[in-house]
Amino acid sequence: MNWDDAFKLAAAFLVSLGGGGAIVLGLSNWIGRLLADRYVEKLKQEIQQEIESYKTKLRKSEFLFQKEFDAASQFIELRRRLSPRHRFPDMEFHDACEDFACNFTSVEKGLEDYIATHGAALSQGVLDRLSDALAAVAAGKFEVSNGEVSREGAKVSERVMDEMEEVERELRDAVRTQSVT
Helix, strand or coil: CCHHHHHHHHHHHHHHHHHHHHHHHHHHHHHHHHHHHHHHHHHHHHHHHHHHHHHHHHHHHHHHHHHHHHHHHHHHHHHHHHCCCCCCCCCCHHHHHHHHHHCHHHHHHHHHHHHHHHHHHCCHHHHHHHHHHHHHHHHHHHHEECCEECHHHHHHHHHHHHHHHHHHHHHHHHHHHHHHC
């Protein structure tokens, strides 16, 4: 074997190795792209599912916020409607408590209707406070006879008015807290 044949043989060997390497490199590149595309599609599907989940949660949150807002607005209206009016120039808080106590039947009906309409949108704390106020009013209406309010009836009246004020504040705070976050 001469040097020419040796060089030809070496060149043929190198070309065959290079060609095989190019085939292997091309095949691995194609397989890599195929696997990467599948992985990217899988990630896209997962992200799309998460987006849909967040959209659903957002719609539920918006719905609940609207119900809570409506409940707060309705309670403010109810409280204003049931609050005693200023009847004479020197009217004192005790007079307002007596007026409120004389209206216990309307207060009871208003609270019952409000709880029945908005109970599902209220927090447990607000619902408990309103239920306590309702029970106090239901019992307190028997402390009023012929427009005369007993001392106990006036105390119940004051306690219920304070409770309704606190409930209003809690409902407003709940709506404001949600709208900020």
